[in-house]
Amino acid sequence: NAGVTQTPKFRVLKTGQSMTLLCAQDMNHEYMYWYRQDPGMGLRLIHYSVGEGTTAKGEVPDGYNVSRLKKQNFLLGLESAAPSQTSVYFCASSAKGQDFYEQYFGPGTRLTVT
Amino acid sequence: RKEVEQDPGPFNVPEGATVAFNCTYSNSASQSFFWYRQDCRKEPKLLMSVYSSGNEDGRFTAQLNRASQYISLLIRDSKLSDSATYLCVLSPSGGYNKLIFGAGTRLAVHP
Numbered sequence: 001n002a003g004v005t006q007t008p009k010f011r012v013l014k015t016g017q018s019m020t021l022l023c024a025q026d027m028n029h030e031y032m033y034w035y036r037q038d039p040g041m042g043l044r045l046i047h048y049s050v051g052e053g054t055t056a057k058g059e060v061p062d063g064y065n066v067s068r069l070k071k072q073n074f075l076l077g078l079e080s081a082a083p084s085q086t087s088v089y090f091c092a093s094s095a096k097g098q099d100f101y102e103q104y105f106g107p108g109t110r111l112t113v114t
Numbered sequence: 115r116k117e118v119e120q121d122p123g124p125f126n127v128p129e130g131a132t133v134a135f136n137c138t139y140s141n142s143a144s145q146s147f148f149w150y151r152q153d154c155r156k157e158p159k160l161l162m163s164v165y166s167s168g169n170e171d172g173r174f175t176a177q178l179n180r181a182s183q184y185i186s187l188l189i190r191d192s193k194l195s196d197s198a199t200y201l202c203v204l205s206p207s208g209g210y211n212k213l214i215f216g217a218g219t220r221l222a223v224h225p
Contacts, residue, residue: 040217042201042216043158045213048212101146101160101163103160
């Protein structure tokens with residue numbers, strides 16, 4: 001039981017390049033989330049999904065797109081990376097309903113955009 | 115104004131000390147409250163939920179004061195392994211699907 005895994009763990013991009021971050025969970029959770037964490041800012045929600053095939057915008061969605069084609073996977077795309085997107089990205093999943101508050105996080109992806 | 119405010123610390127305490135963190139929130143309609151713990155360069159993990167009546171889990175006690183809109187976490191008999199960042203978290207009104215995280219308070223316990 002791996003929990004939540006993220007690929008890759010580290011990445012350096014040049015401005016304007018694109019990339020996709022992959023999140024996978026094996027807990028059969030309905031809900032999945034993408035956050036970014038910056039010093040002094042706390043975790044901020046980028047996009048989330050409450051089920052396969054559905055996604056919604058969070059607090060800071062601009063510059064990112066997501067897809068949830070399979071229940072266990074949640075992909076985060078950066079179409080044209082900018083230095084402001086340098087951050088640590090965490091994926092999380094949770095059960096639906098009243099237990100949603102216990103979110104299980106992946107180990108994070110450290111992204112640097114130069 | 116941030117929706118969740120925490121003192122960033124660090125709080126430097128000796129082993130065995132009692133330490134308390136406070137957190138304030140701005141939206142009185144917020145539904146539920148939690149403390150998460152995040153070790154250095156690791157992912158956050160749920161520590162405990164916070165109830166108006168207060169709740170205790172071993173050396174940890176969490177309290178919610180809705181009238182003053184603050185949450186507290188008390189750690190008694192601090193251990194070296196308690197060194198981490200403690201995140202104050204709430205769920206906004208409007209359904210069970212989103213959490214809002216504070217920036218965290220860093221605790222360093224020394225021998």
